[in-house]
Amino acid sequence: MRKKNSLIKPLKILSKKLSTQPHFVEQSNQQEIEIKKQKISRNYKRNLETFKDLYSIPDNIDVKIREFTISSLNRRAFIIYLSTMTKLAYIQTGIIDDLVENKDPDRNIQDIVSHPLVRNVEVIEDILLGINAGSAALFVDGDNKCYLFDTVEIKSRGIEPPQNEVIVKGAKEAFTEKVIDNIALIRKKIKNENLIVEFKVISKRSRNDVFLVYEKDLVNSELLQTIKDKLESLDTDSISDLSILEQYIEERPRSFFPTLLYTERPDRAASFIEEGHITLLMDNSPSCLVLPATFWSIFHSPEDHYLRTPYGNFIRLLRVIALFVALFTSAFYIAVTNYHVGMIPPDLLMAIAGTRERVPFPSLIEVLMMELAFELIREAGLRVPSPIGPTIGIVGALILGQAAVQANIISPIIIIVVALSGLSSFIIIDVSFNFAIRMTRFLLILSAGFLGIYGITAVLIIGLFYLSSLKSFGIPYFAPMTPYFLSSKDLLIRHVPMKDRFRPGYLKPKDMVRRRKG
Amino acid sequence: MKQQQVKLGIREYVCIAFLMIGMKGTEDTPSMLFSHVQNAAWMVPLLSGGLFFIPFFLLLKTLSLFQDKNVFEVIQQLLGKYIAFFVSFIIFIMNSYAISLDTRTYTNIIRAYYFTTTPRLVLYGILMVVCVYAAKKGIQRIGSISYILIFYVALSFFIAFWLSLDDSQFASIFPIWGPGKLELLKAAPSGLGLWGEFFILTSLYSFMTSFKDFRNGTWIAFGCVVIQLSLATMLFIALFDKGLVVIGYPFHVAIRYISLGEFLPNIETLFFPIWLSAAFIRFAAFLFINALIFGHLFKIKEYQYLIPSLATIYLLIGMIPETPNDVAQLKEPLRYIAGPTFAAISIILWLTAWFKGEFKHAKNKNNM
Incomplete structure (x- = not known):
């Protein structure tokens, strides 16, 4: 690492010299x-x-x-x-x-x-x-x-059901903008004097404060110190929201993939605190940050645990499939139709070729157009005022789908492919991770257009290596699977709750064992 | 929490070793073995594995004396500065030669079976770029990804072999001794080259958590790979029989041959990405180790920065042969030299340690 710095340092100094700060007149206070x-x-x-x-x-x-x-x-x-x-x-x-x-x-x-x-x-x-x-x-x-x-009374909305992390079975309350209520929501779930709520002012002008919530007898003190130091080192005028703080304290703010867990569910926060994680709360933010987070904690949903073991595993497997479908369907379609035609059974190949007969574009352009259209509909659906929301769905499905096919702009099979991959991406519950998947999908589509399956595999392997090199406060992204740490093996498949015996080893919690044997 | 260097665990190590050496079953090795001893080819991995076991066991024994050093530091300590440099340099050259030709072989496979019209340089270049990126991330990451992928690799191999059973004739392994017992015994030493990578893998020791993990991991991987290679060869013999002589890359022909019921006649594209990922891992690990050796030879501490330049050189060397046939011919001498050389080095190391009294020394130390 040292050498890299020695290479980059002169460059940095040079760029600093070249780009001087603009001059402005400030009034002294x-x-x-x-x-x-x-x-x-x-x-x-x-x-x-x-x-x-x-x-x-x-x-x-x-x-x-x-x-x-x-x-x-x-x-x-x-x-x-x-x-x-x-x-x-x-x-x-x-x-x-x-x-x-x-x-x-x-x-x-x-x-x-x-x-x-x-x-x-x-x-x-x-x-x-x-x-x-x-x-x-x-x-x-x-x-x-x-x-x-103490005479403070701030108006805020009441505690409402979560908007983004919807589940069928389990608690239905979400964090609100009032941090006092949020802390109460966590305290309600962990009735223990070791639950510590610490307070830190992080910005100078607006004096925004952050609340660190953790269990004193679980959390690794080194980890806690690292996070406190990180918060201490922030030197800025104002951080008004938790999602902005997230970007400040992340290790790689430009990365596609999130390394902190952002959740609006107090039950989820509480279960992480009980594992030895640290959560951050802020006033005006209806959510909390869980750190450190791994790929698995971002990938899991609280419902996996609320449902009975077979059902929980079923939806988790569905999510794995959805992840692959969302990432690879469009890319795979392009690769197969452009490079590996032999793979498709002759009947199906005829059918596909028949529908593509009158379409003037190459399939890569078709897929890109449709994916873009899907993303547009999706974004529009989010932003439109709620009374006309349903209309957008109809317009999107009818006009863009049906009409585009009839106008011979795209072939019907593209609609199936894009709809499948788009729909699957909704199953990924975490907002940031969802974005990561959607953006990576475009990368894969382009690589498939460039070199078929070979391109997809190359990007996939590079992506996997990139992911495995991500760290969240020193903890590798794929821990505890690899590198291996002792844990209750709650990765792709979870056990019955009685077998959940250990806290995740990568956190090095003070108390490792949740439940002794026997 | 400090950004401590995560060590290579036993799982990851076994996976790297399995992917690095087990991949040989999916390239031209089985047909190469077949060309020497025909239908007894499946015995060669077993026999040469048994033969390699002895020097390798001695090597691990020697290494166990110096539990904080990797194999090249041990060579240096035992053989002295100059001879050690010479020996390590030979190993490095052999490795470089092997990796250049092997990457070229894989490029040939990709080009012959999947991308017949794409320029070779593009395929080769992408292979190298991915491997460089992976290798630069370090051996721990390579281990992690191997561990993630190993399940799929094993599963896909298993499915491929299982599907091929329908058309296999196990009678073709008879006569059981192939061309004759003597021929078979003569072929065994030339099969030593199969296990050369295990020698190189010992240089990863300093990244491991403990010597015990390293030793156990090596033996587990060794056992698995011997069985896997032998089994793979046997299955190819059962599937192709005499035809194996003319088939360059039996695995790829096999996955083209098999089909998933009536509906999906061509499923090689499903196996290809998994095989390819394993290939990426294999060469990433190979590149990393070569850079490590090079760094050791010329006292370069930040050896990760050598990886791109080494890879470029290997790419250029690999581009030299004109046809896949040339590659096979160029590989032939390596196959005969590499195995015996590694075996010889292992035995020499052990003997030197013996004469220098290192074993007694260690024993005394333990007694104290």
Whole structure:
């Protein structure tokens, strides 16, 4: 590796020299940063001024400041909060009413206020963080600290059934945009004090936070440290969504194939946590990231485990077949009709040739056109407003299929081939993996057009080697099959749950055995 | 988690060995064997395997003394700097010669049976490009992919042989001694060349998890391959009988011959990709090992970067022969030389170790 770097390094330096960053004028906010680093003062007036200044009051309409006097103590106070992110009733009844109506002059603030106190904070920066996250900050004249109260209430939709990972048997709740609910959904499934929810701020300007969820007594500490370091090393202004974070922390962001598992199902997340994986959650993202992920974890569906063993294996085998059909049908058709005609039984060959008689295009162009049309219909079907959604299906099937055949643009067998491969690709449940398969399909079609079965095999072998060299946080893509690790052998075929005895060995979990023998 | 180098496990090693050497049953080897001893050809792998067992056993015994070194480092330690260089260089040259002609043989097969109109250079070039890509990924990846593919390879061979049973005449293996016992015994040493790859495979030892895995893996693979080659040859004899003399690549004729019921008369295209994948793996492993030897010879640590240039040279050498017949003729001397050379080197190594007292030394060390 070292040599490679030594070759590439001068090139990189050169390209850096050549492509200079564009010049732009920036306004310094050094003064503001300095203010934020300071502690608050004892002086009530000065604090008020500082915060009014920082929040640009009165331009900023949803920042509310309420000034009042705590008569029993005879001290001025003000409370500041974002009205759009807090529940007003909490502030009114739990904080202000208590303070104003208090008669006992000897009690201190914590004892007067009934609403739960988060903490006492001194540094302005930390106070701002609290307020921005929906807390109410109470400043009392003469105190050198501020009281932060947890008053956050953010509106979000309720917990709904999953949209993309639909299953028949099993839990039907999905993550929502509210991370608190998401954590609760996981906690509900793992009632254990070792389930840790850690919190990390990953971006500087928007201060997006990530929640690491894992089981302390299972997860490999080295792996955990690697992931924390990776999150620590992110140097950016804003990462607003988990799917963007995914691209930041992936080892190969340009690769066709995903190396992290993105799921919207809390039951799936929980089962991975119980194996010793680490999951990442973020506010505003109705999903979670499971890391590290292997080919198998991306390929499996939660339903494989919910269904009884034979049925679960049946749908898994179906999925394997679908994977091959989606990848190879079109390419195989081209290879066979162009290069290996002898393979087709004479009757069928006659039939195919008969339908192709009046078609002016070579079969490669035919297939490419139809595949492209299928992808277009698919994408259009996703984007159209739902009332006209069904129409698109009819238009797609009728116009593009029937009419194209009648107009002698494509032969009917192409419709069968493309429909089969397109339909099969829907069985691959993971969104990223689905894309990978669809894109690889085009590569295979082109290689089949170039050199028939030989081309397909060459691309396949290169692809396999590429896949096996992928790593997800140091874990090979095909682990635990090869390289071999101890595991409960849940790869293509799964055993009955009673035989699921080990956690995956490639994670090196602290507790390897799920179930002792006997 | 650290990006630790994943070692080559026993499964992967056995799969590489099986694909590298077992593939010989699917090229011109069976008919080559047949041309010498006719219908007793199926015994040659067994006999020469038995013969090769002795030096190979001694070699592994010698290697077990130096458990942290691969075969070339052992050669260096035992034979001294200069002789070791000479010996290793001969091995490298033989390997290079073999890989050039073998890749050419495979290109010939592909061209003769599947892509008759495609220019040879295109087919050959793609074969090499894929192998270079695979070899550059390292032996662990080659092992992984062999492990993934081995099931399909074995299954497809099995189906092919099973389908061919319908038209096979097992009576054609008689007279059981073929041209005569003496002829057969004479043919056995020339069959040693079949197992030369096992000698080269020992250089993979430093990538393995443990010496035990390496030794067991080697013996498992050796047993499987001996049986597989012998069985394959026997089946071809049963299927083609005397016709095997004129058939260059019996496996490919066999998969053209067989059919899947009435409906699918030509199923060779189903076997071809699997055979081809195995071929890619075989040459990827071969290329990797050659680069390894070259790196060892000339003290190049980052030997992976040699693979593309070596492959280009092999491609150029492989393009020299004009016809498949020339290739067969050029291969002939190698077949006679390679096996005995490897056997001789193994015995010499063992003898040197014996005289130097390495065995006693190791024993004492163990006793202490």
